[in-house]
Every structure is written in C-alpha cells, then in structure tokens.
Amino acid sequence: xxxxxxxxxxxxxxxxxxxxxxxxxxxxxxxxxxxxxxxxxxxxxxxxxxxxxxxxxxxxxxxxxxxxxxxxxxxxxxxxxxxxxxxxxxx
Amino acid sequence: xxxxxxxxxxxxxxxxxxxxxxxxxxxxxxxxxxxxxxxxxxxxxxxxxxxxxxxxxxxxxxxxxxxxxxxxxxxxxxxxxxxxxxxxxxxxxxxxxxxxxxxxxxxxxxxxxxxxxxxxxxxxxxxxxxxxxx
Numbered sequence: 001x002x003x004x005x006x007x008x009x010x011x012x013x014x015x016x017x018x019x020x021x022x023x024x025x026x027x028x029x030x031x032x033x034x035x036x037x038x039x040x041x042x043x044x045x046x047x048x049x050x051x052x053x054x055x056x057x058x059x060x061x062x063x064x065x066x067x068x069x070x071x072x073x074x075x076x077x078x079x080x081x082x083x084x085x086x087x088x089x090x091x
Numbered sequence: 092x093x094x095x096x097x098x099x100x101x102x103x104x105x106x107x108x109x110x111x112x113x114x115x116x117x118x119x120x121x122x123x124x125x126x127x128x129x130x131x132x133x134x135x136x137x138x139x140x141x142x143x144x145x146x147x148x149x150x151x152x153x154x155x156x157x158x159x160x161x162x163x164x165x166x167x168x169x170x171x172x173x174x175x176x177x178x179x180x181x182x183x184x185x186x187x188x189x190x191x192x193x194x195x196x197x198x199x200x201x202x203x204x205x206x207x208x209x210x211x212x213x214x215x216x217x218x219x220x221x222x223x224x225x
Contacts, residue, residue: 018112
C-alpha cells in the first residue's frame with residue numbers, strides 16, 4: 001500500500017515538476033540546439049512516466065508505447081542534428 | 092524486502108530525473124546542459140523501467156523493459172554526440188569561463204577533420220580568409 005502512496009504522491013509529481021522545468025528551457029532556449037536537447041530530455045522523461053503509470057494501473061501493455069517513444073525520440077534527435085549540420089548559417 | 096528495493100529504485104529514479112531538469116534549466120552553456128541531460132536522464136528512466144520489470148516479474152514484460160533500457164543506454168550517447176557535433180559546427184559559443192577548447196582549429200570549413208594540427212601561421216591565414224573585411 002505504501003508503494004502506491006509513493007508512486008502517486010512522490011514519483012509522478014516529481015516527474016511533472018521536472019517536465020515543467022524542461023518546458024521553461026524549451027521556451028527560453030537561446031539557440032535551436034538547446035531546444036532540441038530539452039525535447040530529447042522531455043521524451044526520456046515521458047518514458048519514465050509511462051513506466052510509473054504502467055505500475056500504478058498494473059497494465060504492462062503501456063511498456064510498448066514506451067518502446068516506440070524511445071525509438072521516435074532517438075530518430076528525431078538524429079534527424080534534427082543531421083539537417084542542422086548541413087545548414088550553412090545557424091543563429 | 093522486495094518493497095524496499097522497489098521504493099529505493101523509484102525514489103532514485105525520480106530524483107535523477109529532477110536533477111536532470113534542474114541542470115538543463117540552470118546550467119550556463121549548451122555543452123554543460125548536454126552533459127547533464129544525457130547521464131541523468133538515462134539513469135532516471137532506466138531505474139524506473141527496471142523497477143517496472145521487478146514489479147511485474149513476468150518474463151515477457153521483463154524482457155520488454157530490459158530491451159528499452161538497453162536501447163536507451165545504446166542510443167543516448169549517439170544522439171548526444173550528433174547534436175553536440177552539429178552545435179559545434181554551428182559555432183555555438185562556449186561559456187565565457189570555459190578554460191579549454193581542444194577542437195579549436197581542428198576542422199576546416201567543409202566539416203572535415205584536418206589531417207594535422209594547424210600551425211600558428213596557417214591558423215591566422217584561415218582567420219583572414221574567413222572574414223575578408225579589414
């Protein structure tokens with residue numbers, strides 16, 4: 001029973017606060033690279049939140065979503081960096 | 092006993108995620124932000140996924156969670172290297188109190204690695220070529 005209290009009142013709120021902080025960095029970020037790194041971190045945090053949620057609801061099917069999300073996050077970061085390196089003038 | 096291990100894993104994972112978020116918000120420079128992000132986020136999500144694997148403890152679910160953890164561990168450094176390289180090629184500025192830039196002058200304009208480290212004179216010529224205005 002204490003496990004559910006821990007997950008509901010500690011792990012999920014801490015993840016939500018962390019996501020809000022990362023959103024502040026996405027809003028502020030001086031260059032486009034800062035925003036990409038923050039977006040990658042946000043996707044990784046989403047994977048952790050999905051793991052917590054699958055424990056709470058006792059549904060291991062959510063882990064499939066986490067796997068797809070990890071794939072998409074890696075691919076998006078690689079694609080962004082590939083095309084930004086091709087670009088001539090970065091601001 | 093299993094509950095204790097479980098609580099420890101969840102707590103450390105959540106706190107590592109929070110540390111990554113605070114680091115990405117407070118660090119002064121792009122490169123320091125990158126170094127904070129990758130390590131802490133991999134530990135955070137990895138520990139939460141390992142706790143999920145321990146909680147269900149059915150072979151297929153455990154396999155899935157371990158596969159995600161391995162994928163994260165494999166791909167996070169690759170993505171970080173690519174975005175760091177793109178940022179360095181895009182002339183992202185270092186922090187003003189950074190002491191050392193070991194890559195300075197090692198790449199030419201076409202993003203290819205130089206075969207040798209440039210001497211002093213060549214480097215000055217390159218700088219003259221880069222901005223023709225006197």
